Amino acid sequence: MSGTFVIAQGGGPTAVINQTMVGAALEVRRKHPGAKVLGSIHGVRGIRDGNYVDLSAIPEEQLRLIAGTPSAALGSTRDKPDAAYCELVLKGLQKVGADAFIYIGGNDTSGTQQILTDAADGKIAFVHAPKTIDNDLVENDHVPGFISAAEFVAGAFLSVDLDFRALPGIYVAIVMGRHAGFLTAASAAWRLDGDSGPHLIYVPERAFSTERFIEDVRSTLDRHKRCIVAVSEGVSTADGKALVESLVPPEKLERDQHGNVKLSGSDLTAALEHALAEGLPGKRARVDALGYMPRGYVGAINAVDAREAFDAGAFAVTVAGEGGGSVAVTYDGDKTVLKKVPLASVAGKTRHMPDDFMQPDANQLSEKGMAYLKRLVPEKYKVGKPFV
Amino acid sequence: MSGTFVIAQGGGPTAVINQTMVGAALEVRRKHPGAKVLGSIHGVRGIRDGNYVDLSAIPEEQLRLIAGTPSAALGSTRDKPDAAYCELVLKGLQKVGADAFIYIGGNDTSGTQQILTDAADGKIAFVHAPKTIDNDLVENDHVPGFISAAEFVAGAFLSVDLDFRALPGIYVAIVMGRHAGFLTAASAAWRLDGDSGPHLIYVPERAFSTERFIEDVRSTLDRHKRCIVAVSEGVSTADGKALVESLVPPEKLERDQHGNVKLSGSDLTAALEHALAEGLPGKRARVDALGYMPRGYVGAINAVDAREAFDAGAFAVTVAGEGGGSVAVTYDGDKTVLKKVPLASVAGKTRHMPDDFMQPDANQLSEKGMAYLKRLVPEKYKVGKPFV
Structure with a gap:
C-alpha cells in the first residue's frame, strides 16, 4: 500500500488521541515510504468538505510534539453520518484516492466505519482505532484515553x-x-x-x-x-x-x-x-x-496511556494493510496486547x-x-x- | 525560647499549607531542641477545646510526607473569633504554657492574631504565616498557595x-x-x-x-x-x-x-x-x-510554591523569637525575600x-x-x- 491514507478524529477528545493520530502517521512513514497521509479536519466533515492537512509534509519532531498535546489536533465532530452523508464521505475519499481511512473514536466512530464499509466497493480499507474516556468499547480490556x-x-x-x-x-x-x-x-x-x-x-x-x-x-x-x-x-x-x-x-x-x-x-x-x-x-x-x-487536563497525561494510544495508531496501519477492522486493546493476564477485531463486533455496542x-x-x-x-x-x- | 509552640491552620486549605506547618515544626526542632510543638486541631477551635496533636513526637520523615500532602493536615476552621472566643483561646494557650502561637492563614487569620495580641499580656508571641490561593494579602508580592x-x-x-x-x-x-x-x-x-x-x-x-x-x-x-x-x-x-x-x-x-x-x-x-x-x-x-x-489538586503542587511555603513556616519561628508579627513574601526584583511586618499592616486588609x-x-x-x-x-x- 503506497498510496493515500486518510486519518480523522471523532467524538469527545482525550488526553492521548493525538498519540494515536501521530502513531498512525509515523507508522505509514516507516512502513510505506512515499505514501501520503491526509489528516481530515473535524472528523468526517473534513472528508465531505475536502478540508485536509497534509501530515506527510510535517516534520517528525513537530508531530511528536502534537502527540504529547491533549485534545484532537485535527479537530473533532459530533456528526453521526446517515446513508446520504456517508455517500458524500465515500466520494470525498475516492476524490483524494484514499486506500485506507483510519478513524479514531468511540462507539459512534466504529459505527460510521461499519456503514462506510458496507457502502463501499471493498477498495478502501476502513479502520477504527479506539478512543474514549468512557472505557465503554466492547472487545477492549480498556480503551486509550481512559487511563489518563x-x-x-x-x-x-x-x-x-x-x-x-x-x-x-x-x-x-x-x-x-x-x-x-x-x-x-x-x-x-x-x-x-x-x-x-x-x-x-x-x-x-x-x-x-x-x-x-x-x-x-x-x-x-x-x-x-x-x-x-x-x-x-x-x-x-x-x-x-x-x-x-x-x-x-x-x-x-x-x-x-x-x-x-x-x-x-x-x-x-x-x-x-x-x-x-x-x-x-x-x-x-x-x-x-x-x-x-x-x-484533557495537561497535567494528567499518563505515560502508559500515551504509549498504548500511540501503539494503537501504529497497529491501525497494519489493520489497514489487512483490509480493515477495529483495533482492540486486550489484556492477556500479564500485558496489553493489540488485536484486530471485526468492525461489526464493536460498532454501535456499549460495554457496561x-x-x-x-x-x-x-x-x-x-x-x-x-x-x-x-x-x-x-x-x-x-x-x-x-x-x- | 525553649518552651511550647502552638501551630494551627485556618481558612481554605491550599496545596502547600502543610509545608508551612512542617517548616515551622522542623525549625523549632532545629533552633530550640527540647521545645514542644503542639498542632491545634481545626484552627483556634482546637486551642479553645484543648484538642492537639504533639508534633514534637512525630518523626521528621513522616512530617516531610505530610508537608508534600495538599490541604490542611491539622484540619482548618472558618471560625472568626470575637472577643469572648479570643478570651477562651488565650486561656487555652496559657493552659498549655504556650510561648508562641503560629497561625497559618489569610486575612481573617491575621486579624485573629491581631485581636489576640491586643488581648494578651505580651508573654505570648503571636505570628501570622501567610497562606491563600486568592493572593490577596497586602505587604506580599505573592502568597504561598497561590502559585500552585x-x-x-x-x-x-x-x-x-x-x-x-x-x-x-x-x-x-x-x-x-x-x-x-x-x-x-x-x-x-x-x-x-x-x-x-x-x-x-x-x-x-x-x-x-x-x-x-x-x-x-x-x-x-x-x-x-x-x-x-x-x-x-x-x-x-x-x-x-x-x-x-x-x-x-x-x-x-x-x-x-x-x-x-x-x-x-x-x-x-x-x-x-x-x-x-x-x-x-x-x-x-x-x-x-x-x-x-x-x-489542592495533588497533581499541581508547584515546587517553588512548596519551598516558599516551607521557608515561610521556618521564618515564622524567627518572627516568634522577635516577639511576633506577620511573615511577608516579598520580591526584590530578582528573588523572593521573607520579611517580618507588623500584624496591623496585614490584618483585615485586602490586596486587590x-x-x-x-x-x-x-x-x-x-x-x-x-x-x-x-x-x-x-x-x-x-x-x-x-x-x-
Missing part, C-alpha cells in the same frame, strides 16, 4: 477528600460517562484508607433514587463527619429517565440539536445541590461537575461496567472492581495521612 | 481551550476569588498565541454586566469560532451586588450560617448557562465551576489586583499583568499547536 482520565478523577477525589477532612461537609462531583460507570468508579482508585472518600459512588449501571441518595449521605455523615460522592452524569432513575429529568421541570430542561436532554449541564448540579439543601438542611453541601478536565465491579449492597467498588482500577491506575503520589 | 493554584488554573484553561478548538462552543469556568482577581487572571498564563483562550476574563475588581458579557461572547465567537471565559466567583454588578444576586431570585439564593450569599454554588453556574442560552440561542454553551481543584494588570478597554490581561504571572507561573508543559 481515570488518573485525573482519582487525583481529584483524593484531593477533595483531603480538603473536606480539613473543612467537613458534603461534596458531590458529577463525572462524565453516559452509559458506563468506569470513569466514575475511578474516583475510588486512590483512597488512602477505609475512612477516605469517595464514600458513595453512583454509576449508570444502577438505578438512582434521590430519596435513597439523601439517606446514604446522611448515614455517611454520621460515620465519617463528611461525605464525598461521585455521580456519573448518566445515572437514571428506576423508570429509565435521566436523573436530570427527574429533578428539573420538563420546560426547563436543556436539549441539544438532536433533542437529547443535556445530561450534565449546570441544571443537574443545581438540582442536586437543592435536593441536598432540602433533604439535609443546614449542612454545608457543594455539587460541582468535573466537566472537561478529566478528558461489570456488575460485580460494585459491591452488591453498597455504593462502593468490590475487590474485583478495585483490582481492575489499581492495575490501570496505580498510585502516583506519596501522600501522608492527615491528623483529622 | 495558579498553575492548576493555567493548565485547566490551556486544556479546555484545546478541547474547544476540537469541538467549538462557549465555555465558562467560575474560578475562586471573592475580592481579588489574581487567580482568575492566571487562566491566561499559558495561552499559546493570540487565538488562544481565555478570550474573556472577568475579575471582581471590575463591574460585571450580563448584557455586556453576552455581547463580548458574541463578538468573540465571530472572531475565534469559540469562546473561552474565566469568571471570578466574586464578580459584582455595578450596584455592588454579587453576580449571583443579580441572576437568581432572592428567595432562591443560598446563604451560609453567617447569612452571606453563597457566591459560587451551582446557582451561579446554572444562571450563567441560562443567560447564555437566552442571549445566544442555539449555541453550544457550558458553564462549570473549577471548584476546589485549584486549591492592580488595575493596570488588566487592559483598560478589554477583558484581557495587560503586558504588566502577564509579566507578573509569567514570573510566578512559567510554562511547564510542551504543547504543539493544533491544526484547528
Whole structure:
C-alpha cells in the first residue's frame, strides 16, 4: 500500500488521541515510504468538505510534539453520518484516492466505519482505532484515553477528600460517562484508607433514587463527619429517565440539536445541590461537575496511556494493510496486547461496567472492581495521612 | 525560647499549607531542641477545646510526607473569633504554657492574631504565616498557595481551550476569588498565541454586566469560532451586588450560617448557562465551576510554591523569637525575600489586583499583568499547536 491514507478524529477528545493520530502517521512513514497521509479536519466533515492537512509534509519532531498535546489536533465532530452523508464521505475519499481511512473514536466512530464499509466497493480499507474516556468499547480490556482520565478523577477525589477532612461537609462531583460507570468508579482508585472518600459512588449501571441518595449521605455523615460522592452524569432513575429529568421541570430542561436532554449541564448540579439543601438542611453541601478536565487536563497525561494510544495508531496501519477492522486493546493476564477485531463486533455496542465491579449492597467498588482500577491506575503520589 | 509552640491552620486549605506547618515544626526542632510543638486541631477551635496533636513526637520523615500532602493536615476552621472566643483561646494557650502561637492563614487569620495580641499580656508571641490561593494579602508580592493554584488554573484553561478548538462552543469556568482577581487572571498564563483562550476574563475588581458579557461572547465567537471565559466567583454588578444576586431570585439564593450569599454554588453556574442560552440561542454553551481543584489538586503542587511555603513556616519561628508579627513574601526584583511586618499592616486588609494588570478597554490581561504571572507561573508543559 503506497498510496493515500486518510486519518480523522471523532467524538469527545482525550488526553492521548493525538498519540494515536501521530502513531498512525509515523507508522505509514516507516512502513510505506512515499505514501501520503491526509489528516481530515473535524472528523468526517473534513472528508465531505475536502478540508485536509497534509501530515506527510510535517516534520517528525513537530508531530511528536502534537502527540504529547491533549485534545484532537485535527479537530473533532459530533456528526453521526446517515446513508446520504456517508455517500458524500465515500466520494470525498475516492476524490483524494484514499486506500485506507483510519478513524479514531468511540462507539459512534466504529459505527460510521461499519456503514462506510458496507457502502463501499471493498477498495478502501476502513479502520477504527479506539478512543474514549468512557472505557465503554466492547472487545477492549480498556480503551486509550481512559487511563489518563481515570488518573485525573482519582487525583481529584483524593484531593477533595483531603480538603473536606480539613473543612467537613458534603461534596458531590458529577463525572462524565453516559452509559458506563468506569470513569466514575475511578474516583475510588486512590483512597488512602477505609475512612477516605469517595464514600458513595453512583454509576449508570444502577438505578438512582434521590430519596435513597439523601439517606446514604446522611448515614455517611454520621460515620465519617463528611461525605464525598461521585455521580456519573448518566445515572437514571428506576423508570429509565435521566436523573436530570427527574429533578428539573420538563420546560426547563436543556436539549441539544438532536433533542437529547443535556445530561450534565449546570441544571443537574443545581438540582442536586437543592435536593441536598432540602433533604439535609443546614449542612454545608457543594455539587460541582468535573466537566472537561478529566478528558484533557495537561497535567494528567499518563505515560502508559500515551504509549498504548500511540501503539494503537501504529497497529491501525497494519489493520489497514489487512483490509480493515477495529483495533482492540486486550489484556492477556500479564500485558496489553493489540488485536484486530471485526468492525461489526464493536460498532454501535456499549460495554457496561461489570456488575460485580460494585459491591452488591453498597455504593462502593468490590475487590474485583478495585483490582481492575489499581492495575490501570496505580498510585502516583506519596501522600501522608492527615491528623483529622 | 525553649518552651511550647502552638501551630494551627485556618481558612481554605491550599496545596502547600502543610509545608508551612512542617517548616515551622522542623525549625523549632532545629533552633530550640527540647521545645514542644503542639498542632491545634481545626484552627483556634482546637486551642479553645484543648484538642492537639504533639508534633514534637512525630518523626521528621513522616512530617516531610505530610508537608508534600495538599490541604490542611491539622484540619482548618472558618471560625472568626470575637472577643469572648479570643478570651477562651488565650486561656487555652496559657493552659498549655504556650510561648508562641503560629497561625497559618489569610486575612481573617491575621486579624485573629491581631485581636489576640491586643488581648494578651505580651508573654505570648503571636505570628501570622501567610497562606491563600486568592493572593490577596497586602505587604506580599505573592502568597504561598497561590502559585500552585495558579498553575492548576493555567493548565485547566490551556486544556479546555484545546478541547474547544476540537469541538467549538462557549465555555465558562467560575474560578475562586471573592475580592481579588489574581487567580482568575492566571487562566491566561499559558495561552499559546493570540487565538488562544481565555478570550474573556472577568475579575471582581471590575463591574460585571450580563448584557455586556453576552455581547463580548458574541463578538468573540465571530472572531475565534469559540469562546473561552474565566469568571471570578466574586464578580459584582455595578450596584455592588454579587453576580449571583443579580441572576437568581432572592428567595432562591443560598446563604451560609453567617447569612452571606453563597457566591459560587451551582446557582451561579446554572444562571450563567441560562443567560447564555437566552442571549445566544442555539449555541453550544457550558458553564462549570473549577471548584476546589485549584486549591489542592495533588497533581499541581508547584515546587517553588512548596519551598516558599516551607521557608515561610521556618521564618515564622524567627518572627516568634522577635516577639511576633506577620511573615511577608516579598520580591526584590530578582528573588523572593521573607520579611517580618507588623500584624496591623496585614490584618483585615485586602490586596486587590492592580488595575493596570488588566487592559483598560478589554477583558484581557495587560503586558504588566502577564509579566507578573509569567514570573510566578512559567510554562511547564510542551504543547504543539493544533491544526484547528
